[in-house]
Amino acid sequence: MNQDPALKPADLERFCEFLYQRTGMVFGESKRYYIERRIADRVKATGSGHFSDWFATLRNRPGELEAMINAFTVNETYFYREDHQLRALSRSILPAIARTKGPGDKIRIWSVPCSTGEEPYSIAIWLLENWPMVDAYNVEIVGSDIDTEALQAARLGRFGDRALQRLPADVIQRYFEQRRPGEHEIIQDLKESVAFTPANLIEGDSVADQGGFEVIFCRNVLIYFDDAARARAVDNLYTALRPGGFICLGHTESMSRISDRFDTCRFEDAVVYRRPERRT
Structure with a gap:
């Protein structure tokens, strides 16, 4: 930062508490270097002289709060990640849900956090390729994230070779158009099959705004929360999940x-x- 080579312990603690209250993400002294680099970038971008000047801006300017949150989120993902859950979706979860539905009924699937879109698009592709009943129901897929820049990228639907490395070549050919070497864009029909919305898992109103879902994929985010934030997020997810609905967590989460x-x-x-359908 311009004149402050490092955050004072009190400033670091104040910032980490501020970030925690708004996102549930837990940071501290062990992540000092990571924190200082991102704050330095925001101090420079806003023309602030010191941390204290920037922090005042952060507290009073919603746009800067959004930019700060975007800077601290992790968006490492790829298509068909943890595909054993996608197999469970088409072989077990959706058949169980379909038994409670009639032809043409809506089935809503939520990917949160969805990062730059690989997961919700993977769900759409997987169902088209592997669930014969996909056209018998009105399947609605929603991808949500707290990172607004990630959501913009998801709507754009452009991905590098690395993101597609687990997809079979024929699947890539059917659902992507190559824009240039190393860059592929989701076909328009598939883009239109996924809606992207902002959501914050620890804010009840933010989750409630998404409506109810039969299936939720919430993978590899709860590990960044402490017990209290994790409990708040799960309570909100429980409310968003319709009775009898299913939730998939990351492989390290229970x-x-x-x-x-x-x-x-x-x-x-x-x-x-x-x-459960109902609790006694």
Whole structure:
């Protein structure tokens, strides 16, 4: 930062508490270098002289709060990540849900956080390729994230070779158009099949605004929260999940260590969690 080579301990603590209250993400002294680099970038971008000047701007300018949150989110993902859960989706989860639906009924699937769109687009592609009943229902896929820059990239739908490396060549040919060497764009029909919206998992109103879902993919984000923020997020996810609906977590995350409100479902391809139809 311009004249401050390092954050004072009190300033670091103040910032980390501010970030935690708004996102649930836990940072501290062990992440000092990571924090200082990103704050330095924002201090420079806003023309602030010192941390204290920038922090005042952060607290009073919503646009800067959004930019700061974008700077601290992690967007490492790729197509068909943890594809065992996609197999469970088409083989076990959706057939179970379809038994409670009639032809043409809506089935809503939520990917949160969706990062730059690889996961919700993967869900759309997987269902077109692997669930024969996909056209019998009105499947609505929503991708949400707290990072507004990631959402803009998701809507654009352009991806490098690395993001597509797990996709079969024929799938790439069917659902992507090559813009230039190393860059591929999702075809327009597939773009239109996924809606992207901003959402903050620890804010109840933000989650409630998304409506109810039969399936939620919430993978590899709860590990960044502490116990209190994790519990708040899971309570909000429980409310967003319709009775009888399913939630998929990341492979290092376990709902049983967070909440007892869900039933554990051990399918052939994956362990997922279900909101009971009703509680006694």
